[in-house]
Amino acid sequence: MSKVKIELDHNAVAAFLCSAPVENMVKGYADRAVQRxxxxxxxxxxxxxxxxxxxxxxxxxxxxxxKAQRANLRDNTLLKAVLGK
Known part of the structure; x- marks a missing residue:
């Protein structure tokens, strides 16, 4: 087997993680949890x-x-909604 070396462009990765598509993606996950x-x-x-x-x-x-805070303490509702259970 040949050895493969991958080198990341850290500035490009950092720019991607702060971009609008990533923000829309994580906002979508959070909105789905709130709907649940x-x-x-x-x-x-x-x-x-x-x-x-x-x-x-x-x-x-x-x-x-x-009321929502008490329900979360009692039943872990936030965790269940984020994980989709």
């Missing part, structure tokens, strides 16, 4: 930064009412 959950939840996207050059778009799904 029903009322009392919200989804939004942010640009997450851990290190100065490590930026990416992420989606966040939160329980915005006390």
């Amino acid at each position: 959950l029903g009322t009392g939840h919200k989804a939004y996207t942010i640009t997450w930064t851990r290190y100065p050059k490590m930026r990416r778009k992420v989606a966040i799904v939160k329980a915005k009412t006390k």
Whole structure:
């Protein structure tokens, strides 16, 4: 077998992770989770930064009412909705 060496262009990968198509994709996943959950939840996207050059778009799904928060604590509704169970 021959050895293959793959070298990534880190700047291009970073630019892709902050692009509009990636933002739309993660927003779509979050919106589907909110549809499964029903009322009392919200989804939004942010640009997450851990290190100065490590930026990416992420989606966040939160329980915005006390009733939804209690249901999540009791039944893990957010986890089940995100995983599709």
